[in-house]
Structure formats: C-alpha cells, structure tokens
Amino acid sequence: MAEAAKSGAAPAPAKAKKKFLYVNRKAPYGTIYALESLEVVLIAAAFEQEVSLAFLDDGVFQLSKGQDTAGIGMKCFAPTYRALGDFGVTKLYVEKEALSERGLTVEDLQQVTYEDENDGFKAKPSIVLIDRAALAKVMAEQDVILSF
C-alpha cells in the first residue's frame, strides 16, 4: 500500500455506485449455487448497487419456464427472477451460444420484465440475449464480478 502511494498511484475516487455482475453457470436444483446466487443478488440490490446478472453455460437452465419442483421436494425459486425488477435489477444477460448448445431458444425461457420508471412504468423485458463476445465486453466493464 505505502509503496503504491509513493509511486504515485492515486486511490480511485469514491463512487456512489459500483457495477456488480453475478455470473451464473450452474443448472438449478442439482447444486445450491443458483439459489445462493439469487440470495446474494437480492442483498446487493438492497444496497442500491448497479446489479446485473449473466447466464451462461448450464446457468441458462435457471430461467427455463414451467419449473415445478413439487416432485423433488425442493423450493421452486424460479418465480424470484421475476421479482428482481422491483429491486432495480433490470438486466439479465443470457448467452446465445449457451442456449443453442443446449437445444434452447429464448422461447423456452420464462418472461422476465421490469417497470421502466423513466418511461411511464411501462413493462420492459429484462432478459437480454447477447453473444459470447458481447458478454465478454459486459464482463470487462464491471467493478465487481461474483461467480456462481
């Protein structure tokens, strides 16, 4: 620290908000990662950070529509994604390549919307289809990346 100060590296100016990206790469239910990610997302959103989510690899399965966990005795947390908009989380990036490798299209995903307060609270889609190269750019723009 002291050496860094001597070498002239000024501390970054304090920001009101940081950009947080939650990277989701695991299918739901088989492991606890997907549920844990959602829990932490809600915490960060409550602290009014700029939060977005990325779904790639098996993480795209988290957004599959029609999930019904009655038969396996686990909590179905799929509806929680639809509540994220109320917490100011309005960007869910879904990687196109991950979908196609799994035989999925955006039609297989549940609809997630948020109310745009800058546009008369109109419902707008939260899910953003994005290719791998563009997702890499989104990752590069973040202050903090949390992986699940």
Place this chain on the structure above:
Amino acid sequence: MSMLHTVNKSPFESNGLRSCLAHASKGDTVLLIEDGVYAALKGTAVSGDLWRCRIDVKFCVLGADLAARGLDKGRLIDGIRVVDYGGFVDLVTEHGRTQAWL
C-alpha cells in the same frame, strides 16, 4: 447380469455420462436423474452420444427431475422412457447391480 447405471450430473458440465456410455454393456439401462436429465433433451450438443447408444442400452429419465427443471416430455430424444420414483425402484430390482456415475 445386466447393470443399471445412474447419471446425476449435467452432460455439459461433467464427463460422467460420456464415461458411463463408454463402460455400459449391451442390455444395460441408463437412468438419468437430477441434473443428468438434461442429457435426455433432443437437439443439444450431446444428443448424438445417446442416440448412438440407443440400440444396446435402454434410457430412462426420472419424471420429477424433468418437471422441476421445466422440461416437457415432448423435448426428449425419441425412445427415452419417463419413470417415477416407483419405477426407479423397479429398475433397481430388475437389474442385478446398480452403478452410480457421480
């Protein structure tokens, strides 16, 4: 005596299914459970692996795990049988041994 193989990991994340298929013998059954059920979908990067084995090996998938993940039966590779927990038990009793590919 035939063997029941269970696969519980996603084929996109683990090589459990591939290893299972490489070691399964003619007359065996492979039961896909938990995240293993994703291997039963048609039109994926791994569908061909199952399709090539369908003559020698029977494939089953646990219905409750499909439903939990929002996977409709219409999206399964042709010939894969959906079983419930009772059917899982029947498969265990019908095969001499069970091997879990964790």
